[in-house]
Amino acid sequence: GEDVEQSLFLSVREGDSSVINCTYTDSSSTYLYWYKQEPGAGLQLLTYIFSNMDMKQDQRLTVLLNKKDKHLSLRIADTQTGDSAIYFCADPAGGNMLTFGGGTRLMVKP
């Protein structure tokens, strides 16, 4: 079945850039997603990228997609303490069920 993997933890200083990486095995999906989960809260759709794009920029967020290597990354520019959360990449694996990575815990130090 589909496997989506992320590193577990990332710590950055406020104002630095954060890069959260994700690898996946099923490349048939039309879209790939990033969700954000703040402490004690639900999942919030952060951004997504169409699979025929290499890059998508949305304000401080940049999503990079390398289909050849099945690698997805989320870059947060000028990271703020409010960005501290768990970030999940998700792949519909060509269907409708989302397979989630294990989540990357981003800690932003002042």
Added chain:
Amino acid sequence: DTAVSQTPKYLVTQMGNDKSIKCEQNLGHDTMYWYKQDSKKFLKIMFSYNNKELIINETVPNRFSPKSPDKAHLNLHINSLELGDSAVYFCASSRALAGWDQETQYFGPGTRLLVL
């Protein structure tokens, strides 16, 4: 104007009890889901319903029974609760189902279930 809502937000109960979690979406979506997030924050699909019909059942024990009275609601009933059922349960909805993997799923706030 909450898009996907769940009740209760917290649920603490004894082993062996039967409990229900309710989910409602006001987005006019046709498809609803239940996900389970374990203590390690791993998220897994449990069920998917499209137009009140069960589409996906991902190896979930029979003690879990989803019920969809209408397109806007998908409730999760759990019989004979076990310690291992302790988790956060998320409801989600999307506009369409099969073949439409680009249909974004919107999540509810989660229900934190603790079985003692």
